[in-house]
Amino acid sequence: MPPIPPRPLGQYRHVRFVAAQIAIEAPVDLLIVGMQEKDGGRSGAEQVDLALHGTLGRLRAGGIFTGMAGEELTLWAPPAPIGARSLMLIGLGAGLAGDPLRIGRLTCQAMRSAHCTHARKVACLLGWNGLDMPEEGIEEIAAAMMRGALLALDGLDTPPRPVEWIFDIRNGQAQRTAAALENALATWHSVE
Template sequence: MPEHQALGRWKGVSIDVAVMDGVMADVDLSFACMFTRELDGNPRGGLLHLNQALSGMLMRLRDEGVFLGEPMETLLISQPPAGMAARAVMVIGMGDPSAWTPAVTGRAVATAISAAVQRGVGSAAFAPSLLDSGLTPQATSGVAPVMMKAATRTIDAQVSIAAYGLAPAPSLRRWAFDVGAAGFAAATEQFRAALAQLETG
């Protein structure tokens, strides 16, 4: 089992941090992020693992212009191949990596939660794929609070839409942030602190 920590709950959704990637996540809908290119020319880590699990099709689709990785562009893989734990995978575009800011990943989290709720899934996991695309740990050090704020705000929005009678109550009950093993402890503390701050207002 991958290492994981439960952080808490928000409007009926349990929020976790786990050492896994888009291939390993045993959820209804797994999210991965992909830029228009990798800074050093090659994917690594979870993004490489996902491309390998798809027999190279992820990079091929981008090379062919089917999915460019433009900001908030989405690619839904509703029939993942055998060997992938998730029942479906959605790749979210992030634009050019040289223009990345934490706000871009915040938008991707919001896009992912909205998609999970709209598809009526019960569990979802989100891999930001930042280090996998060549960004440095120093450049991405402040992203966890932005991701957590985006997640809670989007959950709030989906609950409000349901409360107005415009949609069913969200079925999402479990949300996991995927992180690498090397940064697991630090990421867990950053996410936990961010959630605690949001809970206290």
């Protein structure tokens, strides 16, 4: 599949949203990766685990970070090939597929936590390529992710610095995902 060019989605408060394909080597301040309780083999967490020679698997096996929904762990200065200055793991739980409310809550959590790190460029790879979701649910899941991020912003004092938030759209339906993210952002603006 050829790379998809980044797609600007718009801005809300101090955050500029972009949809793009995210690689774990991306030079960002913070890479947010969703990790399930069980190894799915295709998700961003499994890519990170492979790059880190099984570190995430050992964290899971040792009970340090199991991937339980809402669990969170930040690794500062992860080694190459991770390109981010820090890596945040968010637990997705056992069965997140097709649950927009839960993915929205987890995105809200990720946005709030990202602000605590003072990251200015954030790549959010919460789990698109690791979630088994029906094609008809793609728009609903994408919209829930955007609404979760926006809800978090409404609950924060606006810092004086701009932030770029990149949503990963490497799920096989990049155009539909990006359009749904953009529509959710536009709708949020209109109800304020």
